Each structure stands twice: as structure tokens, then as C-alpha cells.
Amino acid sequence: MITIDSVTKTYGGFTAVNDVTFTAAPGRVTGFLGPNGAGKSTTLRILTGLTPPTTGTAHVFGRPFTALPNPALEVGVLLDASAQHAGRTGREILKVSQQMVGLPSARVDELLDLVGLTPSEARRRVRDYSLGMRQRLGIAHALLGDPAVLILDEPANGLDPAGIRWMRDLLRGYADRGATVLLSSHLLHEIEVIADDLVVIGNGHVVARGTKADLLATAGTHVRTRHAAALTRILSDAGIDATSTSPDVVRTTADPEAVGQLAAGAGIALIELRPAETAGLEEMFLELTADTQREGAAA
Numbered sequence: 001m002i003t004i005d006s007v008t009k010t011y012g013g014f015t016a017v018n019d020v021t022f023t024a025a026p027g028r029v030t031g032f033l034g035p036n037g038a039g040k041s042t043t044l045r046i047l048t049g050l051t052p053p054t055t056g057t058a059h060v061f062g063r064p065f066t067a068l069p070n071p072a073l074e075v076g077v078l079l080d081a082s083a084q085h086a087g088r089t090g091r092e093i094l095k096v097s098q099q100m101v102g103l104p105s106a107r108v109d110e111l112l113d114l115v116g117l118t119p120s121e122a123r124r125r126v127r128d129y130s131l132g133m134r135q136r137l138g139i140a141h142a143l144l145g146d147p148a149v150l151i152l153d154e155p156a157n158g159l160d161p162a163g164i165r166w167m168r169d170l171l172r173g174y175a176d177r178g179a180t181v182l183l184s185s186h187l188l189h190e191i192e193v194i195a196d197d198l199v200v201i202g203n204g205h206v207v208a209r210g211t212k213a214d215l216l217a218t219a220g221t222h223v224r225t226r227h228a229a230a231l232t233r234i235l236s237d238a239g240i241d242a243t244s245t246s247p248d249v250v251r252t253t254a255d256p257e258a259v260g261q262l263a264a265g266a267g268i269a270l271i272e273l274r275p276a277e278t279a280g281l282e283e284m285f286l287e288l289t290a291d292t293q294r295e296g297a298a299a
């Protein structure tokens with residue numbers, strides 16, 4: 001169980017993480033999403049004791065990470081797959097940790113096998129690893145102590161399609177066996193497929209959190225038109241709840257047929273008209289974080 005309670009982090013006058021609260025529960029994969037610079041890595045660094053919060057608490061199993069007696073046996077962490085000793089071989093990196101944590105030496109081969117690094121790859125120095133191989137080694141390192149909590153920052157980064165599927169199955173298997181899995185990713189499709197719960201962060205604030213099913217099952221109709229403001233006005237005048245969520249998107253509680261008729265009556269051409277529940281994670285993400293998107297900010 002991971003509990004982040006009212007965590008704020010300021011650097012000088014800049015607030016990187018602002019009153020962030022969420023939990024990640026056992027048996028579930030929690031996806032942590034946000035645009036570049038939203039505060040994901042800072043939150044995960046606070047959670048793993050690398051950065052102190054300015055205020056608030058971040059707990060794993062009810063305690064700060066730094067208070068866990070042998071964290072590697074309880075929490076698997078992958079924050080930066082490139083942050084490994086470049087001059088050591090993959091096997092040596094796992095071996096050092098296996099000895100430090102006090103695990104049987106057979107665990108190293110088990111892990112190499114689990115993450116699909118061959119014996120010859122394991123003998124190569126990490127400086128000669130591809131990004132995907134580093135990522136696999138980083139995942140092996142996180143899983144070494146068979147922890148009940150996994151905290152992974154962009155674990156799919158650099159993996160090929162087969163690798164991404166492998167990782168998805170691996171994390172799903174962990175969660176199904178009762179582990180708490182918290183992962184951040186820019187790969188929204190991956191998160192949409194694997195996550196049970198979502199936390200969306202923008203500009204340091206949590207802008208949405210809940211089960212994926214609840215967050216994606218928004219009732220109503222999604223409309224795209226070059227005349228979003230005019231359509232919103234017409235729907236509102238007809239007593240229908242409608243909001244323009246971005247310059248060319250309108251969300252409304254009316255059904256698609258009613259919206260189509262009102263738009264046709266007003267001579268407004270529609271680009272898209274469909275039930276909102278089919279809207280995917282990408283759309284929800286872009287709408288929720290529209291104010292904080294670099295590209296979207298000027299639109």
C-alpha cells in the first residue's frame with residue numbers, strides 16, 4: 001500500500017508538487033500520468049526517500065521508505081534505468097545487490113531469466129547495453145527481493161513491442177498476486193491497457209484520480225466542431241448542460257441525436273459526434289491537462 005498525503009515540494013519560489021494526495025492499493029496497478037514537468041518524478045523521488053517533501057507525507061506500508069528495515073525486500077524501485085554502473089556487467093550489478101540484500105545467489109539467474117537477458121548479454125558491461133536492455137536490467141533489480149510494492153518510473157521506455165507486452169504481463173501478474181504496482185508512463189495506450197486506477201497530475205496538482213473504469217466512463221456526448229463556442233451556447237440556450245473542453249471540443253449530457261439535430265438546425269458543421277464513453281485515455285488526459293500542456297497552451 002502506498003499513501004501520499006498532501007505532499008508539496010517547493011524549490012525556491014517554484015512549486016513542483018502541490019498538495020498531492022493519492023493511494024495505490026494492493027492487487028492493483030496504478031498509472032501515474034502527467035505532461036512533461038508535471039511533477040511525477042519528483043513525487044516518486046519523495047516516495048522513495050530521495051527527495052524530502054517540503055510538507056506532507058509519503059508512506060509505503062504506513063511508513064516513510066527510509067524507515068523500512070530492508071527496503072529492497074519490500075519495495076522494488078526503478079526510477080532511472082540509465083543510473084547503473086556503466087563499467088559493471090548486468091550480472092555483477094544484480095550480484096552486488098543480491099549479496100547486499102542477503103538473498104540466495106540463484107536469485108540472480110532467476111531474475112536474468114525472468115527479464116529475458118541471455119547469459120552472454122548478462123556478461124556485457126552496462127555501457128554496451130541498449131536502452132531496452134538497461135530497462136530489463138532495471139526491472140530485474142527492482143524485482144530482486146520479490147517485493148510486494150513496485151514503484152516504476154517509465155518502465156516501458158526503450159522496450160520494443162514484444163518487450164512492452166512482456167512487461168505488461170509481468171506487472172499484471174504481480175498485481176494479481178496481491179502486489180501494489182505504481183507506474184508512471186507517457187505511453188498512454190500502455191497505461192490504458194494495464195492500469196486499474198489512474199492518477200493524473202498537471203502543473204504539480206492532481207487533476208483526476210479514481211478507477212480507470214470510472215474516469216473513462218464519462219456519460220454524455222463528445223462533439224468536435226470548428227464552432228465549439230457557438231454550439232455550446234445553442235445547447236445551453238436549449239437547457240442542455242454543455243461545456244467546451246478545448247477550442248474545438250464540446251462535452252454535453254444530451255444524446256448524440258439531439259446534439260446533431262440542434263447543430264443541423266443552427267447550420268453548424270460537426271467533425272465528430274459520438275457517445276463520450278468511447279473517449280479513450282489519451283483524450284481524457286489531453287482534456288484534463290489542457291492548461292498544462294506546452295503545445296496546447298497556445299491553442
Ligand SMILES: Nc1ncnc2c1ncn2[C@@H]1O[C@H](COP(=O)(O)OP(=O)(O)OP(=O)(O)O)[C@@H](O)[C@H]1O
Pocket residue numbers: 011014015016034035036037038039040041042043
Ligand atoms: N532539483 C530541482 N530544482 C528545481 N526545480 C526542479 C528540481 N527538480 C524538479 N524541478 C522542477 O519541478 C518540475 C517537475 O519536475 P518532474 O521531474 O517531477 O516532472 P515529471 O512530471 O517527472 O516530468 P517528465 O515527464 O518530463 O519527466 C519541473 O518544472 C522541474 O523543472
